Amino acid sequence: MPRKTLEIPLSVEHLSILDEKGKVDKNLEPKIPKDRLLRLHRMMKQGRAFDQRMLSLQRQGRIGTFPPVSGQEASQLGIVAAMDPEDWMVPAFREMTAELWRGRSMESILISANGFNEGADAEDGEGPATDFPVSVPVGSQMLHAVGIAWGIQYRKSDRVVATFFGDGATSEGDFHEAMNFAGVWRLPVLFVCQNNQWAISIPRKDQTRSETLAQKAIAYGFPGIQVDGNDVLAVYAAAVEAVDRARKGEGPTLIECVTYRMSVHTTADDPKRYRTDEEVDAWKKKDPVERFEKYLLSKKHLTKKKIASLEEDIEGEIKEAVKRAEEKMGTIGDPLEMFDHLYAELSPRLKQQRDALERELSELQEDSNHG
Amino acid sequence: MAKMTMVQALNLALRQEMERDDRVIVLGEDVGVDGGVFRITDGLHEAFGRQRVLDTPLAEAGIVGMSVGMAAYGLRPVCEIQFSGFIYQAFHQIENHAARLRWRSRGRFTVPMVLRAPYGGGVRALEHHSESREAYWAHTPGLKMVMPSGPRNARALLVSAIRDPDPVIFYEAKALYRAYREEVPEDEETLPIGESQIVREGDDVTMISYGAMVRPTLEAAEDLSQSDGIEAEVVDLLTLSPLDDEKFSRSVKKTGHAVIVHEAPGSFGPGAEILSRLAEKSFFYLEEPVLRITGFDIVIPLFAREKAYIPDARRIAHQTRKMMKRG
Numbered sequence: 001m002p003r004k005t006l007e008i009p010l011s012v013e014h015l016s017i018l019d020e021k022g023k024v025d026k027n028l029e030p031k032i033p034k035d036r037l038l039r040l041h042r043m044m045k046q047g048r049a050f051d052q053r054m055l056s057l058q059r060q061g062r063i064g065t066f067p068p069v070s071g072q073e074a075s076q077l078g079i080v081a082a083m084d085p086e087d088w089m090v091p092a093f094r095e096m097t098a099e100l101w102r103g104r105s106m107e108s109i110l111i112s113a114n115g116f117n118e119g120a121d122a123e124d125g126e127g128p129a130t131d132f133p134v135s136v137p138v139g140s141q142m143l144h145a146v147g148i149a150w151g152i153q154y155r156k157s158d159r160v161v162a163t164f165f166g167d168g169a170t171s172e173g174d175f176h177e178a179m180n181f182a183g184v185w186r187l188p189v190l191f192v193c194q195n196n197q198w199a200i201s202i203p204r205k206d207q208t209r210s211e212t213l214a215q216k217a218i219a220y221g222f223p224g225i226q227v228d229g230n231d232v233l234a235v236y237a238a239a240v241e242a243v244d245r246a247r248k249g250e251g252p253t254l255i256e257c258v259t260y261r262m263s264v265h266t267t268a269d270d271p272k273r274y275r276t277d278e279e280v281d282a283w284k285k286k287d288p289v290e291r292f293e294k295y296l297l298s299k300k301h302l303t304k305k306k307i308a309s310l311e312e313d314i315e316g317e318i319k320e321a322v323k324r325a326e327e328k329m330g331t332i333g334d335p336l337e338m339f340d341h342l343y344a345e346l347s348p349r350l351k352q353q354r355d356a357l358e359r360e361l362s363e364l365q366e367d368s369n370h371g
Numbered sequence: 372m373a374k375m376t377m378v379q380a381l382n383l384a385l386r387q388e389m390e391r392d393d394r395v396i397v398l399g400e401d402v403g404v405d406g407g408v409f410r411i412t413d414g415l416h417e418a419f420g421r422q423r424v425l426d427t428p429l430a431e432a433g434i435v436g437m438s439v440g441m442a443a444y445g446l447r448p449v450c451e452i453q454f455s456g457f458i459y460q461a462f463h464q465i466e467n468h469a470a471r472l473r474w475r476s477r478g479r480f481t482v483p484m485v486l487r488a489p490y491g492g493g494v495r496a497l498e499h500h501s502e503s504r505e506a507y508w509a510h511t512p513g514l515k516m517v518m519p520s521g522p523r524n525a526r527a528l529l530v531s532a533i534r535d536p537d538p539v540i541f542y543e544a545k546a547l548y549r550a551y552r553e554e555v556p557e558d559e560e561t562l563p564i565g566e567s568q569i570v571r572e573g574d575d576v577t578m579i580s581y582g583a584m585v586r587p588t589l590e591a592a593e594d595l596s597q598s599d600g601i602e603a604e605v606v607d608l609l610t611l612s613p614l615d616d617e618k619f620s621r622s623v624k625k626t627g628h629a630v631i632v633h634e635a636p637g638s639f640g641p642g643a644e645i646l647s648r649l650a651e652k653s654f655f656y657l658e659e660p661v662l663r664i665t666g667f668d669i670v671i672p673l674f675a676r677e678k679a680y681i682p683d684a685r686r687i688a689h690q691t692r693k694m695m696k697r698g
């Protein structure tokens with residue numbers, strides 16, 4: 001019998017609960033308490049409004065380059081809403097709304113976006129101690145989640161780790177190594193792929209010949225599920241299952257959130273070079289925020305009036321945050337502090353360099369006073 | 372001749388080499404439809420098609436490893452790593468294979484590839500987008516390391532790199548991409564890899580630099596000349612490996628003073644090698660210890676503080692002046 005068919009799991013589920021019109025599948029609807037639903041809604045609105053404010057600040061030259069998140073709010077919030085604050089999050093670079101949910105302040109995000117290392121300071125409540133800072137090298141952070149998860153298993157803790165990455169990241173070797181390691185040791189990791197259809201100018205179909213990204217988990221021996229990433233209920237339901245599996249020691253899950261990057265890749269990008277307005281418009285109809293709002297309106301958890309006053313509150317908070325950030329930025333920026341935090345202790349050579357810079361800055365200052 | 376930015380000049384080099392030689396293949400992330408995030412490959416996709424300009428999946432080891440195979444097969448891949456800060460994902464392909472396939476196969480296979488990558492600070496970029504880590508590649512046997520300093524020499528050196536029989540790492544300073552325009556001849560122009568240039572003549576001090584630091588070094592030289600009558604000879608290395616140590620050593624024999632300027636951290640940086648060559652070749656002519664003006668031995672800060680990190684004309688002039696007044 002030289003040739004036969006081996007039975008391996010070869011299907012992935014796709015989960016969708018709330019459709020584009022805001023209609024819910026009653027059988028699948030997760031039981032989420034009203035206050036949590038409202039917090040989710042608030043965070044979505046805040047994430048969207050803050051993103052748009054950042055875009056306009058960037059256009060005015062008041063912050064530097066940043067990667068907008070608009071369109072991906074549900075993909076992020078559905079995951080973090082299913083986690084405890086004590087769980088771990090290892091983000092990529094486009095997880096602003098997830099970070100906000102976890103407690104990072106808008107000020108700290110603005111300070112980072114202005115090129116101050118202080119944006120990652122923990123002191124002003126910039127997120128829980130179990131959250132990693134953003135990671136720009138695509139795919140590199142997933143292995144850290146695996147290491148944390150190994151530690152959790154070793155210490156017999158019941159914490160879980162969620163790591164975020166994009167569709168493009170699934171082409172990097174690090175992605176495959178992380179998935180493989182997590183599978184081998186059945187580690188408590190949620191691999192959250194935000195398939196936003198684009199990796200800068202490369203469309204999802206040119207990234208991999210695989211039909212779905214979720215199916216990549218099969219090769220590593222654990223489940224993968226594809227969810228409508230613009231449906232926060234579906235993302236949440238999938239995340240709850242994955243967290244549950246992880247806490248019970250049943251190992252990792254890959255969740256592919258099918259979503260869309262509604263804005264530019266970063267503010268240095270021009271999407272008109274590679275995608276059409278029609279495509280963007282088609283996805284706008286699937287907007288995660290509007291959809292969820294319709295759902296909450298139909299459940300009578302919200303009224304149009306409440307939404308309007310919420311929007312006003314959020315605008316006020318953002319304004320305040322911008323003001324506070326700009327005030328703080330006026331008080332920081334001492335160049336000598338660039339030597340901080342590289343080592344536990346500065347080497348003698350680095351101290352010399354720091355002292356020499358200090359001297360030089362004052363000499364140059366004197367020169368310009370005289371000149 | 373047309374006035375071009377470095378972006379346009381590099382594009383010209385690629386376009387002409389692709390026209391001339393169908394073995395030349397461009398590959399990398401976003402180099403096709405998008406024309407590269409810095410637009411170096413703009414229009415090549417339309418002109419030469421998907422077979423000659425490959426938008427690859429997002430994987431640097433894939434890009435470099437595949438280029439090694441293409442080159443060994445007889446093609447002339449020119450791959451782009453979108454930012455040199457992401458070259459490390461391909462480190463093993465460069466060190467273990469690109470640099471040594473010729474050696475390992477006793478010359479049976481060769482790797483005539485070019486790896487282009489933008490490097491350096493000064494453009495208010497995100498983390499990992501501003502480093503200057505050329506020392507890694509200058510340190511690696513089997514590679515050539517080229518770092519142009521302006522549109523015209525960038526074009527000529529890229530042509531030479533593409534035609535070179537060995538792997539060339541080609542670092543382009545982002546800060547120079549659109550900084551200024553220069554006359555670039557439409558007709559073919561090459562520059563020999565491994566040869567530096569004297570870009571300003573002077574008898575008092577030799578200033579050795581490369582890449583983005585050549586401009587502020589020249590500016591500092593002008594300042595020293597005007598305000599102190601100090602005449603600096605400025606050497607633009609253009610290639611780090613193989614290092615042309617003849618010109619700067621000869622210059623130092625004349626001036627007795629040497630200043631080395633680079634953006635990379637000082638310790639174990641290119642300046643350390645230059646200094647050693649000076650110690651070997653011009654030691655008895657040095658009237659003062661050699662001065663290195665470099666990045667500090669720290670991670671380059673995010674952009675709010677990057678100006679304090681990167682050497683500029685003021686810092687270069689100030690430190691050089693102090694050295695010259697001591698003597």
Ligand SMILES: Cc1ncc(C[n+]2csc(CCOP(=O)(O)OP(=O)(O)O)c2C)c(N)n1
Pocket residue numbers: 094136137138139165166167168169170196198199200261265400429431453457460
């Ligand atoms: C290792 C690495 N290579 C290249 C880049 C440049 N880059 C930044 S984001 C990006 C595309 C990422 O696509 P995806 O993983 O889908 O995430 P998205 O940007 O869509 O959120 C690229 C190529 C990088 N940051 N890191």
Ligand SMILES: [Mg+2]
Pocket residue numbers: 166167168194195196197198199200
């Ligand atoms: Mg993507």
